[in-house]
Amino acid sequence: xxxxxxxxxxxxxxxxxxxxxxxxxxxxxxxxxxxxxxxxxxxxxxxxxxxxxxxxxxxxxxxxxxxxxxxxxxxxxxxxxxxxxxxxxxxxxxxxxxxxxxxxxxxxxxxxxxxxxxxxxxxxxxxxxxxx
Amino acid sequence: xxxxxxxxxxxxxxxxxxxxxxxxxxxxxxxxxxxxxxxxxxxxxxxxxxxxxxxxxxxxxxxxxxxxxxxxxxxxxxxxxxxxxxxxxxxxxxxxxxxxxxxxxxxxxxxxxxxxxxxxxxxxxxxxxxxxxxxxxxxxxxxxxxxxxxxxxxxxxxxxxxxxxxxxxxxxxxxxxxxxxxxxxxxxxxxxxxxxxxxxxxxxxxxxxxxxxxxxxxxxxxxxxxxxxxxxxxxxxxxxxxxxxxxxxxxxxxxxxxxxxx
Numbered sequence: 001x002x003x004x005x006x007x008x009x010x011x012x013x014x015x016x017x018x019x020x021x022x023x024x025x026x027x028x029x030x031x032x033x034x035x036x037x038x039x040x041x042x043x044x045x046x047x048x049x050x051x052x053x054x055x056x057x058x059x060x061x062x063x064x065x066x067x068x069x070x071x072x073x074x075x076x077x078x079x080x081x082x083x084x085x086x087x088x089x090x091x092x093x094x095x096x097x098x099x100x101x102x103x104x105x106x107x108x109x110x111x112x113x114x115x116x117x118x119x120x121x122x123x124x125x126x127x128x129x130x131x132x
Numbered sequence: 133x134x135x136x137x138x139x140x141x142x143x144x145x146x147x148x149x150x151x152x153x154x155x156x157x158x159x160x161x162x163x164x165x166x167x168x169x170x171x172x173x174x175x176x177x178x179x180x181x182x183x184x185x186x187x188x189x190x191x192x193x194x195x196x197x198x199x200x201x202x203x204x205x206x207x208x209x210x211x212x213x214x215x216x217x218x219x220x221x222x223x224x225x226x227x228x229x230x231x232x233x234x235x236x237x238x239x240x241x242x243x244x245x246x247x248x249x250x251x252x253x254x255x256x257x258x259x260x261x262x263x264x265x266x267x268x269x270x271x272x273x274x275x276x277x278x279x280x281x282x283x284x285x286x287x288x289x290x291x292x293x294x295x296x297x298x299x300x301x302x303x304x305x306x307x308x309x310x311x312x313x314x315x316x317x318x319x320x321x322x323x324x325x326x327x328x329x330x331x332x333x334x335x336x337x338x339x340x341x342x343x344x345x346x347x348x349x350x351x352x353x354x355x356x357x358x359x360x361x362x363x364x365x366x367x368x369x370x371x372x373x374x375x376x377x378x379x380x381x382x383x384x385x386x387x388x389x390x391x392x393x394x
Protein backbone atom coordinates (compact mmCIF):
# COMPACT_ATOMS: atom_id res chain seq x y z
CA UNK A 1 0.00 0.00 0.00
CA UNK A 2 1.20 3.48 -0.81
CA UNK A 3 1.78 5.92 1.97
CA UNK A 4 -0.91 8.60 2.26
CA UNK A 5 0.01 11.82 0.52
CA UNK A 6 -3.16 13.90 0.19
CA UNK A 7 -2.98 16.57 -2.49
CA UNK A 8 -4.42 19.97 -1.55
CA UNK A 9 -5.92 21.73 -4.53
CA UNK A 10 -5.64 25.50 -4.17
CA UNK A 11 -8.80 27.63 -4.21
CA UNK A 12 -8.90 29.88 -7.27
CA UNK A 13 -8.27 33.42 -5.98
CA UNK A 14 -11.08 34.84 -8.11
CA UNK A 15 -13.80 32.37 -7.07
CA UNK A 16 -16.12 35.27 -6.23
CA UNK A 17 -16.01 36.54 -9.82
CA UNK A 18 -17.02 33.20 -11.33
CA UNK A 19 -20.39 31.48 -11.56
CA UNK A 20 -22.11 30.20 -9.46
CA UNK A 21 -20.78 32.75 -6.94
CA UNK A 22 -21.29 35.81 -9.16
CA UNK A 23 -24.88 36.33 -7.97
CA UNK A 24 -23.69 36.28 -4.36
CA UNK A 25 -20.93 38.79 -5.11
CA UNK A 26 -23.41 41.12 -6.84
CA UNK A 27 -25.73 40.90 -3.82
CA UNK A 28 -22.95 41.76 -1.39
CA UNK A 29 -21.61 44.57 -3.60
CA UNK A 30 -25.06 46.18 -3.76
CA UNK A 31 -24.69 46.60 0.02
CA UNK A 32 -21.90 49.08 -0.75
CA UNK A 33 -24.45 51.17 -2.66
CA UNK A 34 -26.69 51.20 0.42
CA UNK A 35 -23.75 52.46 2.49
CA UNK A 36 -22.92 55.07 -0.19
CA UNK A 37 -26.48 56.43 -0.07
CA UNK A 38 -26.17 56.58 3.72
CA UNK A 39 -23.08 58.71 3.07
CA UNK A 40 -25.07 61.07 0.79
CA UNK A 41 -27.72 61.54 3.51
CA UNK A 42 -25.05 62.01 6.18
CA UNK A 43 -23.37 64.71 4.08
CA UNK A 44 -26.73 66.53 4.06
CA UNK A 45 -26.92 66.32 7.86
CA UNK A 46 -23.37 67.69 8.21
CA UNK A 47 -24.03 70.61 5.84
CA UNK A 48 -27.27 71.38 7.70
CA UNK A 49 -25.36 71.67 10.96
CA UNK A 50 -22.82 74.01 9.30
CA UNK A 51 -25.45 76.62 8.47
CA UNK A 52 -27.63 77.90 5.60
CA UNK A 53 -24.79 78.52 3.15
CA UNK A 54 -23.49 75.00 3.41
CA UNK A 55 -27.05 73.62 3.17
CA UNK A 56 -27.68 75.58 -0.06
CA UNK A 57 -24.49 74.12 -1.48
CA UNK A 58 -25.73 70.64 -0.63
CA UNK A 59 -29.09 71.33 -2.32
CA UNK A 60 -27.27 72.61 -5.39
CA UNK A 61 -25.26 69.40 -5.51
CA UNK A 62 -28.47 67.36 -5.29
CA UNK A 63 -29.86 69.20 -8.37
CA UNK A 64 -26.72 68.62 -10.46
CA UNK A 65 -26.81 66.05 -13.31
CA UNK A 66 -23.98 64.12 -11.59
CA UNK A 67 -26.10 63.76 -8.48
CA UNK A 68 -29.19 62.72 -10.49
CA UNK A 69 -27.19 60.06 -12.33
CA UNK A 70 -25.73 58.88 -9.01
CA UNK A 71 -29.20 58.67 -7.48
CA UNK A 72 -30.59 56.64 -10.39
CA UNK A 73 -27.64 54.26 -10.04
CA UNK A 74 -27.98 54.01 -6.27
CA UNK A 75 -31.75 53.48 -6.51
CA UNK A 76 -31.29 50.60 -8.96
CA UNK A 77 -28.65 49.00 -6.71
CA UNK A 78 -30.86 49.56 -3.67
CA UNK A 79 -33.87 47.85 -5.30
CA UNK A 80 -31.63 44.93 -6.29
CA UNK A 81 -30.37 44.78 -2.72
CA UNK A 82 -33.91 44.77 -1.28
CA UNK A 83 -35.02 41.94 -3.58
CA UNK A 84 -31.98 39.74 -2.91
CA UNK A 85 -32.12 40.59 0.82
CA UNK A 86 -35.58 39.13 1.13
CA UNK A 87 -34.61 36.13 -0.99
CA UNK A 88 -31.97 35.41 1.67
CA UNK A 89 -34.32 36.11 4.59
CA UNK A 90 -35.89 32.61 4.88
CA UNK A 91 -32.38 31.13 5.19
CA UNK A 92 -31.57 33.29 8.21
CA UNK A 93 -34.62 32.60 10.37
CA UNK A 94 -35.90 29.58 12.28
CA UNK A 95 -38.29 27.36 10.37
CA UNK A 96 -41.78 28.83 10.43
CA UNK A 97 -44.40 26.24 11.30
CA UNK A 98 -48.04 27.26 10.89
CA UNK A 99 -50.71 24.68 11.63
CA UNK A 100 -48.11 21.91 11.82
CA UNK A 101 -46.72 22.72 8.38
CA UNK A 102 -43.71 24.57 6.98
CA UNK A 103 -44.30 27.97 5.50
CA UNK A 104 -42.45 27.72 2.14
CA UNK A 105 -39.42 30.00 1.73
CA UNK A 106 -40.90 31.60 -1.40
CA UNK A 107 -44.01 32.65 0.52
CA UNK A 108 -41.94 34.29 3.27
CA UNK A 109 -39.92 36.16 0.61
CA UNK A 110 -43.07 37.31 -1.20
CA UNK A 111 -44.82 38.59 1.94
CA UNK A 112 -41.69 40.35 3.26
CA UNK A 113 -40.91 42.00 -0.10
CA UNK A 114 -44.50 43.18 -0.38
CA UNK A 115 -44.40 44.59 3.16
CA UNK A 116 -41.16 46.44 2.38
CA UNK A 117 -42.70 47.82 -0.83
CA UNK A 118 -45.83 49.03 0.96
CA UNK A 119 -43.76 50.58 3.79
CA UNK A 120 -41.58 52.44 1.27
CA UNK A 121 -44.64 53.69 -0.61
CA UNK A 122 -46.28 54.95 2.61
CA UNK A 123 -43.04 56.68 3.58
CA UNK A 124 -42.80 58.40 0.17
CA UNK A 125 -46.46 59.57 0.42
CA UNK A 126 -45.94 60.87 3.97
CA UNK A 127 -42.81 62.78 2.93
CA UNK A 128 -44.58 64.24 -0.12
CA UNK A 129 -47.52 65.21 2.13
CA UNK A 130 -45.24 66.90 4.67
CA UNK A 131 -43.30 68.69 1.93
CA UNK A 132 -46.50 70.18 0.48
CA UNK B 133 -57.99 6.27 -32.95
CA UNK B 134 -55.11 3.85 -32.70
CA UNK B 135 -54.85 1.15 -30.11
CA UNK B 136 -52.80 2.07 -27.05
CA UNK B 137 -49.45 0.34 -27.37
CA UNK B 138 -47.96 -1.24 -24.29
CA UNK B 139 -44.25 -0.55 -24.42
CA UNK B 140 -42.35 -3.64 -23.33
CA UNK B 141 -39.55 -3.25 -20.83
CA UNK B 142 -36.40 -3.05 -22.90
CA UNK B 143 -33.55 -5.39 -22.14
CA UNK B 144 -30.09 -3.92 -21.68
CA UNK B 145 -28.98 -4.92 -25.17
CA UNK B 146 -32.09 -3.49 -26.84
CA UNK B 147 -31.61 -0.06 -25.22
CA UNK B 148 -30.19 2.61 -27.47
CA UNK B 149 -26.42 2.70 -26.97
CA UNK B 150 -24.33 5.80 -26.91
CA UNK B 151 -20.67 6.70 -26.51
CA UNK B 152 -19.70 9.28 -23.92
CA UNK B 153 -16.35 10.91 -23.25
CA UNK B 154 -15.28 11.47 -19.64
CA UNK B 155 -12.35 13.66 -18.60
CA UNK B 156 -11.35 12.46 -15.15
CA UNK B 157 -8.91 14.15 -12.77
CA UNK B 158 -6.40 11.45 -11.80
CA UNK B 159 -3.93 11.45 -8.92
CA UNK B 160 -1.83 8.63 -7.54
CA UNK B 161 0.01 9.53 -4.33
CA UNK B 162 3.72 8.81 -4.42
CA UNK B 163 3.74 8.69 -8.21
CA UNK B 164 2.16 11.95 -9.37
CA UNK B 165 3.44 15.36 -8.37
CA UNK B 166 -0.03 16.80 -8.94
CA UNK B 167 -3.37 15.69 -10.42
CA UNK B 168 -3.88 15.62 -14.20
CA UNK B 169 -6.81 14.83 -16.46
CA UNK B 170 -7.17 11.50 -18.24
CA UNK B 171 -9.73 10.93 -21.00
CA UNK B 172 -11.92 7.83 -21.43
CA UNK B 173 -14.59 6.83 -23.95
CA UNK B 174 -17.41 4.64 -22.64
CA UNK B 175 -20.22 3.03 -24.62
CA UNK B 176 -23.35 2.11 -22.75
CA UNK B 177 -27.07 2.63 -22.32
CA UNK B 178 -28.22 6.13 -23.17
CA UNK B 179 -29.65 6.54 -19.68
CA UNK B 180 -26.41 5.56 -17.93
CA UNK B 181 -25.40 7.46 -14.81
CA UNK B 182 -21.97 8.99 -14.29
CA UNK B 183 -21.35 6.33 -11.63
CA UNK B 184 -22.17 3.54 -14.09
CA UNK B 185 -19.79 5.10 -16.60
CA UNK B 186 -17.02 5.16 -13.96
CA UNK B 187 -17.74 1.52 -13.10
CA UNK B 188 -17.58 0.61 -16.78
CA UNK B 189 -14.20 2.37 -17.09
CA UNK B 190 -12.89 0.53 -14.03
CA UNK B 191 -14.18 -2.82 -15.35
CA UNK B 192 -12.98 -2.55 -18.95
CA UNK B 193 -10.46 0.27 -19.44
CA UNK B 194 -8.48 1.05 -16.30
CA UNK B 195 -8.78 -1.06 -13.15
CA UNK B 196 -6.76 1.44 -11.13
CA UNK B 197 -9.41 4.19 -11.31
CA UNK B 198 -10.45 4.91 -7.71
CA UNK B 199 -13.78 6.31 -6.53
CA UNK B 200 -16.21 5.73 -3.67
CA UNK B 201 -19.71 4.38 -4.11
CA UNK B 202 -22.16 2.10 -2.40
CA UNK B 203 -25.94 2.28 -2.73
CA UNK B 204 -26.37 3.57 -6.34
CA UNK B 205 -29.61 5.33 -5.34
CA UNK B 206 -28.73 8.63 -3.65
CA UNK B 207 -29.06 7.35 -0.10
CA UNK B 208 -25.54 6.54 1.11
CA UNK B 209 -23.84 9.80 0.16
CA UNK B 210 -20.58 8.14 -0.98
CA UNK B 211 -20.29 9.12 -4.63
CA UNK B 212 -20.19 12.92 -4.39
CA UNK B 213 -17.89 14.48 -7.01
CA UNK B 214 -17.57 17.56 -9.19
CA UNK B 215 -19.37 16.86 -12.46
CA UNK B 216 -18.78 19.61 -15.02
CA UNK B 217 -17.70 21.76 -12.08
CA UNK B 218 -20.86 21.26 -10.00
CA UNK B 219 -20.95 19.15 -6.82
CA UNK B 220 -23.26 16.20 -7.59
CA UNK B 221 -23.91 12.58 -6.67
CA UNK B 222 -22.53 10.47 -9.53
CA UNK B 223 -25.29 7.88 -9.10
CA UNK B 224 -28.17 10.30 -9.60
CA UNK B 225 -26.56 12.28 -12.42
CA UNK B 226 -27.47 10.83 -15.83
CA UNK B 227 -25.10 11.46 -18.72
CA UNK B 228 -27.96 12.26 -21.09
CA UNK B 229 -28.99 15.18 -18.88
CA UNK B 230 -25.57 16.82 -19.23
CA UNK B 231 -24.69 19.11 -22.12
CA UNK B 232 -23.18 17.28 -25.14
CA UNK B 233 -19.42 16.96 -25.30
CA UNK B 234 -16.85 15.60 -22.86
CA UNK B 235 -17.97 15.39 -19.23
CA UNK B 236 -15.49 16.63 -16.65
CA UNK B 237 -15.29 14.59 -13.45
CA UNK B 238 -13.19 15.80 -10.52
CA UNK B 239 -12.99 14.95 -6.81
CA UNK B 240 -15.06 17.18 -4.52
CA UNK B 241 -13.72 20.74 -4.38
CA UNK B 242 -12.14 22.05 -1.13
CA UNK B 243 -11.08 18.59 0.13
CA UNK B 244 -7.60 17.03 0.05
CA UNK B 245 -7.39 14.37 -2.68
CA UNK B 246 -6.35 10.91 -1.47
CA UNK B 247 -6.34 9.24 -4.87
CA UNK B 248 -8.24 9.97 -8.12
CA UNK B 249 -11.82 10.82 -7.08
CA UNK B 250 -11.37 9.78 -3.45
CA UNK B 251 -11.08 12.64 -0.95
CA UNK B 252 -10.10 12.76 2.77
CA UNK B 253 -13.14 12.71 5.04
CA UNK B 254 -11.32 12.63 8.42
CA UNK B 255 -11.83 16.31 9.23
CA UNK B 256 -15.52 16.16 8.26
CA UNK B 257 -16.14 13.16 10.52
CA UNK B 258 -14.40 15.01 13.40
CA UNK B 259 -16.73 17.99 12.85
CA UNK B 260 -19.80 15.75 12.91
CA UNK B 261 -18.53 14.17 16.14
CA UNK B 262 -17.92 17.58 17.71
CA UNK B 263 -21.61 18.63 17.66
CA UNK B 264 -22.89 15.76 19.85
CA UNK B 265 -24.83 14.12 16.99
CA UNK B 266 -27.27 12.21 19.16
CA UNK B 267 -30.31 12.91 21.27
CA UNK B 268 -29.50 14.09 24.79
CA UNK B 269 -32.87 13.56 26.51
CA UNK B 270 -34.32 16.64 28.20
CA UNK B 271 -35.70 14.45 30.95
CA UNK B 272 -34.69 10.91 31.76
CA UNK B 273 -37.57 8.47 31.59
CA UNK B 274 -37.74 4.82 32.46
CA UNK B 275 -39.26 2.38 29.98
CA UNK B 276 -42.27 2.05 32.30
CA UNK B 277 -42.89 5.79 32.04
CA UNK B 278 -43.37 5.44 28.29
CA UNK B 279 -41.82 7.13 25.21
CA UNK B 280 -40.94 10.81 24.72
CA UNK B 281 -43.92 12.07 22.73
CA UNK B 282 -43.78 14.63 19.94
CA UNK B 283 -46.45 16.41 17.90
CA UNK B 284 -46.26 16.59 14.08
CA UNK B 285 -45.50 20.33 14.37
CA UNK B 286 -42.62 19.65 16.76
CA UNK B 287 -41.28 17.07 14.33
CA UNK B 288 -41.62 19.44 11.35
CA UNK B 289 -39.25 21.85 13.16
CA UNK B 290 -36.23 19.55 12.60
CA UNK B 291 -37.31 16.79 10.23
CA UNK B 292 -35.76 18.16 7.03
CA UNK B 293 -32.35 18.40 8.77
CA UNK B 294 -32.52 14.70 9.59
CA UNK B 295 -32.53 13.92 5.85
CA UNK B 296 -28.80 14.71 5.57
CA UNK B 297 -26.81 11.83 4.05
CA UNK B 298 -23.34 13.28 4.81
CA UNK B 299 -22.40 13.43 1.12
CA UNK B 300 -20.35 16.62 1.65
CA UNK B 301 -21.58 18.27 -1.56
CA UNK B 302 -22.38 21.34 0.57
CA UNK B 303 -18.75 21.59 1.68
CA UNK B 304 -17.59 21.41 -1.94
CA UNK B 305 -20.04 24.25 -2.71
CA UNK B 306 -18.87 26.46 0.16
CA UNK B 307 -16.16 29.03 -0.71
CA UNK B 308 -15.73 29.93 2.97
CA UNK B 309 -14.88 26.30 3.78
CA UNK B 310 -12.43 26.50 0.87
CA UNK B 311 -10.83 29.57 2.48
CA UNK B 312 -10.92 28.16 6.03
CA UNK B 313 -10.85 24.34 6.26
CA UNK B 314 -11.51 24.58 10.01
CA UNK B 315 -14.92 26.20 9.43
CA UNK B 316 -17.49 23.78 10.89
CA UNK B 317 -19.42 24.02 7.61
CA UNK B 318 -22.99 23.42 6.42
CA UNK B 319 -23.28 19.62 6.83
CA UNK B 320 -22.25 19.48 10.50
CA UNK B 321 -24.51 22.48 11.23
CA UNK B 322 -27.48 20.66 9.66
CA UNK B 323 -26.69 17.78 12.00
CA UNK B 324 -26.49 20.17 14.96
CA UNK B 325 -29.83 21.76 14.09
CA UNK B 326 -31.43 18.33 13.66
CA UNK B 327 -30.88 17.77 17.39
CA UNK B 328 -31.14 21.36 18.67
CA UNK B 329 -34.50 21.66 16.93
CA UNK B 330 -35.83 18.48 18.51
CA UNK B 331 -38.34 19.10 21.30
CA UNK B 332 -37.13 15.99 23.17
CA UNK B 333 -33.52 17.15 23.24
CA UNK B 334 -31.79 18.94 26.14
CA UNK B 335 -28.27 19.35 24.70
CA UNK B 336 -28.77 22.73 23.03
CA UNK B 337 -26.33 24.65 25.23
CA UNK B 338 -23.64 21.99 24.91
CA UNK B 339 -23.85 22.17 21.13
CA UNK B 340 -24.02 25.98 20.98
CA UNK B 341 -20.73 26.10 22.89
CA UNK B 342 -19.04 24.33 19.96
CA UNK B 343 -20.07 26.81 17.25
CA UNK B 344 -19.03 30.27 18.48
CA UNK B 345 -16.18 32.10 16.79
CA UNK B 346 -14.47 32.14 13.42
CA UNK B 347 -14.44 28.36 13.00
CA UNK B 348 -18.05 28.13 14.13
CA UNK B 349 -21.01 29.70 12.37
CA UNK B 350 -19.31 33.08 11.88
CA UNK B 351 -17.22 32.00 8.88
CA UNK B 352 -20.46 31.77 6.90
CA UNK B 353 -21.30 34.75 4.69
CA UNK B 354 -24.68 33.40 3.53
CA UNK B 355 -23.57 32.48 0.02
CA UNK B 356 -26.38 29.91 0.04
CA UNK B 357 -24.94 27.68 -2.70
CA UNK B 358 -24.70 24.79 -0.20
CA UNK B 359 -28.49 24.54 -0.07
CA UNK B 360 -28.75 24.69 -3.86
CA UNK B 361 -26.50 21.65 -4.40
CA UNK B 362 -27.99 19.57 -1.57
CA UNK B 363 -29.46 16.38 -3.12
CA UNK B 364 -31.85 15.94 -0.19
CA UNK B 365 -33.18 19.53 0.13
CA UNK B 366 -31.84 19.72 3.68
CA UNK B 367 -31.20 23.49 3.42
CA UNK B 368 -27.95 23.52 5.44
CA UNK B 369 -27.60 27.29 4.83
CA UNK B 370 -30.67 27.72 7.02
CA UNK B 371 -29.12 25.58 9.76
CA UNK B 372 -25.96 27.73 9.75
CA UNK B 373 -27.66 31.11 9.55
CA UNK B 374 -30.36 30.64 12.14
CA UNK B 375 -27.61 29.58 14.53
CA UNK B 376 -25.81 32.89 14.02
CA UNK B 377 -28.76 34.43 15.84
CA UNK B 378 -28.60 31.74 18.52
CA UNK B 379 -24.84 32.23 18.91
CA UNK B 380 -25.24 36.02 19.21
CA UNK B 381 -28.04 35.68 21.78
CA UNK B 382 -25.96 33.20 23.71
CA UNK B 383 -23.03 35.65 23.78
CA UNK B 384 -25.06 38.56 25.12
CA UNK B 385 -27.22 36.53 27.49
CA UNK B 386 -24.43 34.30 28.82
CA UNK B 387 -24.59 35.95 32.25
CA UNK B 388 -28.21 34.89 32.65
CA UNK B 389 -27.45 31.24 31.99
CA UNK B 390 -28.76 28.78 34.50
CA UNK B 391 -26.91 25.88 32.91
CA UNK B 392 -23.12 26.15 32.94
CA UNK B 393 -21.05 24.95 29.96
CA UNK B 394 -19.33 21.64 30.57
